[in-house]
Amino acid sequence: GDVDQRCQLLVLGSGPGGYTAAFRAADLGMDVIMVERYPVIGGVCLNVGCIPSKALLHSAQVIEEAEEFERHGIQFGKPEIDLKKLAGYKDGVVKKLTMGLKHLAKQRKVTVVQGVGRFTSPNTLAVSSDEGEQVIGFEQAIVAVGSRPVHLPSFPWDDERVMDSTGALELRDIPERLLVVGGGIIGLEMACVYDALGSAVTVCELSSDLMPGADRDLVKPLEKRIKGRYENIFTGTKVTAAEATDEGIRVSFEGGKAPEQDTFDRVLVAVGRLPNGGGIEAEAAGLQVDEHGFIKVDKQMRTNVSHIFAIGDVVGGPMLAHKATHEAKVAAEVAAGQKSHFDARAIPSVAYTHPEVAWMGLTETEAKKQGIEYTKGVFPWAANGRAISVGGESGVTKLLLDEHNRVIGAGIVGPNAGELIAEPTLALEMGADVEDLGLTVHPHPTLSETVCFAAEVAHGSITDIL
Numbered sequence: 001g002d003v004d005q006r007c008q009l010l011v012l013g014s015g016p017g018g019y020t021a022a023f024r025a026a027d028l029g030m031d032v033i034m035v036e037r038y039p040v041i042g043g044v045c046l047n048v049g050c051i052p053s054k055a056l057l058h059s060a061q062v063i064e065e066a067e068e069f070e071r072h073g074i075q076f077g078k079p080e081i082d083l084k085k086l087a088g089y090k091d092g093v094v095k096k097l098t099m100g101l102k103h104l105a106k107q108r109k110v111t112v113v114q115g116v117g118r119f120t121s122p123n124t125l126a127v128s129s130d131e132g133e134q135v136i137g138f139e140q141a142i143v144a145v146g147s148r149p150v151h152l153p154s155f156p157w158d159d160e161r162v163m164d165s166t167g168a169l170e171l172r173d174i175p176e177r178l179l180v181v182g183g184g185i186i187g188l189e190m191a192c193v194y195d196a197l198g199s200a201v202t203v204c205e206l207s208s209d210l211m212p213g214a215d216r217d218l219v220k221p222l223e224k225r226i227k228g229r230y231e232n233i234f235t236g237t238k239v240t241a242a243e244a245t246d247e248g249i250r251v252s253f254e255g256g257k258a259p260e261q262d263t264f265d266r267v268l269v270a271v272g273r274l275p276n277g278g279g280i281e282a283e284a285a286g287l288q289v290d291e292h293g294f295i296k297v298d299k300q301m302r303t304n305v306s307h308i309f310a311i312g313d314v315v316g317g318p319m320l321a322h323k324a325t326h327e328a329k330v331a332a333e334v335a336a337g338q339k340s341h342f343d344a345r346a347i348p349s350v351a352y353t354h355p356e357v358a359w360m361g362l363t364e365t366e367a368k369k370q371g372i373e374y375t376k377g378v379f380p381w382a383a384n385g386r387a388i389s390v391g392g393e394s395g396v397t398k399l400l401l402d403e404h405n406r407v408i409g410a411g412i413v414g415p416n417a418g419e420l421i422a423e424p425t426l427a428l429e430m431g432a433d434v435e436d437l438g439l440t441v442h443p444h445p446t447l448s449e450t451v452c453f454a455a456e457v458a459h460g461s462i463t464d465i466l
């Protein structure tokens with residue numbers, strides 16, 4: 001068939017993986033076309049993921065802090081929430097970023113084509129939109145099609161009271177009673193938002209603990225706080241059925257301490273995400289996609305077809321934006337002829353709940369499971385002046401060390417844990433040991449001192465903390 005446009009590099013998808021790859025390749029002198037299904041670029045992260053959720057979590061934090069100020073002798077009264085305005089604030093944050101991206105694409109002469117892309121051969125992609133179909137010819141391609149929320153099949157998805165994370169971020173109303181199915185990062189973040197807005201929140205998690213993957217001692221302070229605020233937290237509990245009724249969504253539970261049935265005004269399903277590799281007619285390009293929709297790649301982000309790369313959520317591993325952007329640079333650089341490869345030693349995970357929970361590298365749970373030897377230094381924030389003054393006494397900073405006292409993992413819970421985890425991550429990347437951390441002068445009084453102190457605890461230079 002005829003080709004309508006040609007490029008050296010085609011990028012399919014415009015999320016953090018796609019736009020980072022497109023921009024890096026353009027900076028390296030390649031001529032790039034980026035194809036995106038939606039009229040706005042930025043993917044899940046900017047439009048319906050990281051950014052809008054963090055905007056709302058900030059508003060939630062302001063509400064919670066205002067409540068807590070009563071202890072300081074400052075009364076703000078019950079917050080009056082204008083939901084339309086709040087949604088507008090969130091949309092404004094998103095818009096600033098997507099407009100910025102559009103500008104950056106233009107600056108670099110990256111052509112953005114709107115439409116749904118599917119491969120038609122190893123060197124052509126057909127893009128269909130309302131305006132019709134066009135075929136783009138390419139020398140190399142980077143697949144960055146991301147992921148989508150899992151929709152449990154037993155739920156009445158045609159009822160707008162059943163939501164996935166995208167629906168929950170729309171803030172259509174503040175339900176009196178909200179059920180969050182899934183106690184992972186996304187479920188707990190959205191629970192935090194709706195709790196602050198005034199919903200009575202119930203969380204239902206299938207496994208025996210909230211936030212599986214994180215060490216228990218890190219989740220405990222969060223659990224303690226939300227247990228006092230939420231209506232119910234059911235762990236080890238399965239939702240077996242959900243049905244739309246006039247009164248609400250009637251849900252059946254099995255296991256744990258949950259009742260057999262209960263009715264909620266809204267239900268948020270946050271039970272995981274599925275890769276989008278199955279929807280691009282990859283076989284036409286000879287590209288292998290597994291039965292779940294994941295695309296396998298090597299350290300250079302190359303697929304089984306040597307001129308086609310894949311990055312981000314669609315290649316598996318932690319589904320995180322910062323993983324996608326790092327992989328994106330590697331793929332773009334390799335496509336441009338450089339010898340890059342992905343060799344991050346640690347990819348930090350952060351739950352932006354109140355308090356935040358962050359971890360990177362080895363966890364104690366993993367170490368025990370795999371029989372890896374380690375020692376640790378733990379510093380409770382109750383011994384840090386700044387933590388006490390910002391209501392962070394329940395925080396903990398923990399470093400895991402190998403036999404040479406080098407940092408191999410870290411976990412932090414408390415306000416700003418997501419910012420603080422960057423330092424141990426750098427330590428791990430650089431092969432720093434506890435003395436490097438302990439001898440680095442940290443500003444006082446800050447939460448960052450807890451990293452220094454955890455290192456000193458591990459080193460034995462602090463023994464009696466409390």
Ligand code: FAD
Pocket residue numbers: 012013014015016017018035036037038042043044045046048049050051053115116117118144145146147165166186276279280311312313314319320321322323324352
């Ligand atoms: P995506 O961002 O999914 O982008 C893929 C793009 O490809 C989409 O725009 C899609 O429309 C497009 N596309 C797909 N198929 C086609 C096709 N056939 N043709 C044309 N276009 C196509 N991560 C973090 O690191 N930190 C966070 O705080 C965080 N919070 C999150 C909160 C929520 C509620 C959610 C849902 C996710 C969150 N994530 C977070 C995860 C993060 O959003 C993803 O890891 C990240 O967006 C993955 O980037 P990506 O480029 O691989 O794909």
